[in-house]
Amino acid sequence: MLDALKPWGESHEVRAADQDLATRLDLPGPDEPAAGPALLLAALRRSGAAGGELVLPVPGDVRGLGGANPFARLALRTGEAAVLREAGLGLVPQNVAEGVVRWTVFELADELPPAEHLPIAEAEHGMSSAMREAASTLIDLDIAKHRPGVRDEIAKTVSSRPQPPWPQDVPQRPLRILQRASEVEAILWVATDDAPGGALSASATRARTEALRPLFDSVRAARRASVAEMVRVLSDRAGKH
Structure with a gap:
């Protein structure tokens, strides 16, 4: 550990x-x-x-x-x-x-709220839906511009994040969703980082922020759900040995 x-x-x-x-x-x-x-x-x-x-x-x-x-x-x-x-x-x-x-x-204080349970399938669906809605909104707002080298920026952001040595018996679905959430977050950070000379107006920046906020929320939800599912599965397996 x-x-x-x-x-x-x-x-x-x-x-x-x-x-x-x-x-x-x-x-x-x-x-x-x-x-x-x-x-x-x-x-x-x-x-x-x-x-x-x-x-x-x-x-x-x-x-x-x-x-x-x-x-x-x-x-x-x-x-x-x-x-x-x-x-x-x-x-x-x-x-x-x-x-x-x-x-x-x-x-921890006694007023800690009850634990929230978000099914892993619901978290995955929520992130996919938020991605589609955000992309559509950005296109409608005409602020989803092509940016040279953006794929390299995203790949660099993903590779810079810690790559933990997951146990061999870690459940694959939550691991896949967790990795996908990291990729989506990298896209989000690149999308909100204005390239030199390409800064948006204040109103366009606000519109972009509002369009992407649900996607940021869904990424956090997917991460929480994936980690919770991993902990549940691995704890159950450990309890049976």
């Missing part, structure tokens, strides 16, 4: 968000030197963590975070977090230096 973290950073460090939680989990506190991820894994096992949920909050969509609290604020700032309900913990990764990822561990 520790090897699976390497694609995201050469080094990973862990701290608890406050001293009380640090004492309970036997982790470094916020003002102490950080520890390695092995210490975190041991703490999670002792806390009864049996699975987790991926949270991908953005302004206007903070599903899975609950109320305004330190965990929610940091998760919103970074755009990603993991919720471990059985253990009552939340983890937020931050890139704190070149090749260094810091994981901050929070105690």
